[in-house]
Amino acid sequence: MATLRFQALKDASRRKPIHFEETDRKSILFGSNVFNEKAMKQYLTSDALKGVKGAIQFGTKIERKLADYIAMGMKEWALSKGVTHYTHWFQPLTGATAEKHDAFFETSYDGSDPVEKFGGGQLVQQEPDASSFPNGGIRNTFEARGYTAWDPTSPAFIYGTTLCIPTVFISYTGEALDNKIPLLRALSAMDDAATEVCKYFDKNVKKVTATLGWEQEYFLIDRSLANSRPDIVMTGRTLLGHTSAKGQQLDDHYFGSIPSRALMYMRDLEQECMLLGIPVKTRHNEVAPNQFELAPIFEETNLAVDHNCLLMDIMEKVAERHHFKVLLHEKPFKGVNGSGKHNNWSLATDTGVNLLSPSKTPMSNLQFLTFFINTIKAVNDYESLMRAAIATASNDHRLGANEAPPAIISVFIGEQLTKVLAELEGVTSGKLSPEEKTDLKLNVVGKIPDVLLDNTDRNRTSPFAFTGNKFEFRAVGSSANCSNAMTTLNTIVAKQLKDFKIEVDALIDQKGLKKDEAIFNVLREYIKLSKKILFEGDGYSEAWEIEAAKRGLSNFKTTPEALKARASKQALDLFSEMGVMNHVEVEARYEIELEEYVKKIQIEGRVLGDISKNHVIPTAIRYQNTLIENVRGLKEIFGTEFETIAKEQILLIKEISLHIEGINSKVEEMTNERKKANNLTNAQSMAEAYCNNVKPYFEVIRNHCDRLELLVDDQIWTLTKYRELLLTK
Known part of the structure; x- marks a missing residue:
């Protein structure tokens, strides 16, 4: 593993800036890959353009016939820019974004007459699986249906070769399953x-x-x-x-x-x-x-x-x-x-x-x-x-x-x-x-x-x-x-x-x-x-x-x-009165955020235990063995005087042993606390257990590991150090 660290440092030292030319003024580039008003004027009929602008400015509903015209114009614009796929781009309650790409390409039932197809139905609504995203108990695994619906207030854009259509994400029973719907309501x-x-x-x-x-x-x-x-x-x-x-x-x-x-x-x-x-x-x-x-x-x-x-x-x-x-x-x-x-x-x-x-x-x-x-x-x-x-x-x-x-x-x-x-x-x-x-x-x-x-x-x-x-x-x-x-x-x-x-x-x-x-x-x-x-x-x-x-x-x-x-x-x-979220939606988000907290602390605890026991301790023992061999050699040379001559090495061996013992015992205690927390069924209680009983071990274990970093020979330390991570340009 030390080889990996030094190879990484060598690779980093060889990095040269990728040459990048800013050839066009930003005002010319701005929005080139966005289906904005400029693009809509070129690719939409006047009625379709009026429908989109009405939805953006006044929240008016876009009729299905107009949606077909809008989809047709959006597809032609995207194809003119080399796009091959489209996706409903949404923000589930993971904190990140989500997308599923579908090709414009379609064929008839017998495989003939291939064509690029994209209609109003595909623009306005899609049906991703709603059971595999966080939902706070709103949906069961066997109740998977959810819908993404076009948000015309945020313009479609092209990234790579994909047309991305910003959408909201809602359950079959009507509850918001994303971050966008409550925001729009607010x-x-x-x-x-x-x-x-x-x-x-x-x-x-x-x-x-x-x-x-x-x-x-x-x-x-x-x-x-x-x-x-x-x-x-x-x-x-x-x-x-x-x-x-x-x-x-x-x-x-x-x-x-x-x-x-x-x-x-x-x-x-x-x-x-x-x-x-x-x-x-x-x-x-x-x-x-x-x-x-x-x-x-x-x-x-x-x-x-x-x-x-x-x-x-x-x-x-x-x-x-x-x-x-x-x-x-x-x-x-x-x-x-x-x-x-x-x-x-x-x-x-x-x-x-x-x-x-x-x-x-x-x-x-x-x-x-x-x-x-x-x-x-x-x-x-x-x-x-x-x-x-x-x-x-x-x-x-x-x-x-x-x-x-x-x-x-x-x-x-x-x-x-x-x-x-x-x-x-x-x-x-x-x-x-x-x-x-x-x-x-x-x-x-x-x-x-x-x-x-x-x-x-x-x-x-x-x-x-x-x-x-x-x-x-x-x-x-x-x-x-x-x-x-x-x-x-x-x-x-x-x-x-x-x-x-x-x-x-x-x-x-x-x-x-x-x-x-x-x-x-x-x-x-x-x-x-x-x-x-x-x-x-x-x-x-x-x-x-x-x-x-x-x-x-x-x-x-x-x-x-x-x-x-x-x-x-x-x-x-508050959220109910203002029409932003109903009680089910609020409580679901509360559950999801508690679960996310637990999972993040749980992952960190597992990773810390793994690094401590499989990286830090073996490296410390390896260096300790080198010190022990050094002390044995001094004893052979100096006989009874070696204890005085090898005093610092002996103290260092003892100090390393103390930190190794500290890591082993605290990782074991942390693991036991994690097991206890995992047996709890209430989300709030589990989050509090991880916060109050598991997380405090992180700093204790870290202190032992960081002390060993200062004691162990730099040439065998496996983990890239702060001075290398932060000061490498």
């Missing part, structure tokens, strides 16, 4: 609620769109080096390995010159993204060695989520061409920063207004404050559900690890806006005097654009921060599907806006208040009720944990703890 609820509130300020608003801009962090590791590590291959992270003498402590990687080999990868990746209409714009080195980031321009949330799912798949495929392995795990290496996927979220009207961006007029700023304060109130009321939305086994390693937001959900808005809210809170209740109206409009509301010019500081320890014209949900994990976080966020804000309108209308109709006064009164109460969620300080400090507990904020440090909020009465009522 976005619809947001549109309805936000549009109604917007009409207080502009009667012309007919639609509000939630927008998303994700920031994808990742590690690039030489593929041969990654493949020499069984833990990386099977779990996506290193389960052991001593930290390198040089890591990120010099801050010399962040925003530094991008290594040429990584840059060639990025350019190739961006080329693929441009063809697929993914508007990537930013690339740079992140904090840890061999860690990078790319970020796109904001898009409509459903499309942005689809693009991020597609991107994660493309990243790995492009990496193969460049002999890289992409690590999207939130914490692949101990001792250096992990990776996140900051979700930048905002709301935009069909009249071109960003509802979370202040303007120059008091009325526009009142609109801004309305959506700004309602968002804060929503997070305040549903902070435990927000934490549950980003809870995974891998993200547990990152949250609160002094490089990412803590597990306590709080909102950062900056010093200037804190003062604005304090002034607004101080307004007298009831009807406002003329002086109060003037003071509000000129001194509180009217000056917001000016103060925001200087409100550019950022709190990197905040999980949910306002950053000028958007909120940044920083706690989302790098490997996550954004849909979970976005479904939750849009649902809670939609619910809050719905309640806000009811309260404002009641003050107008029952108390006789003017619209602005009613809005101010409700917002002022929301400010008072939401103070516990606002925090401007150091989220990593122990003082904040104590303060957060006093405020009544949750602090779920593990996934099994956090996920309880997913199936709480508050969550069930």
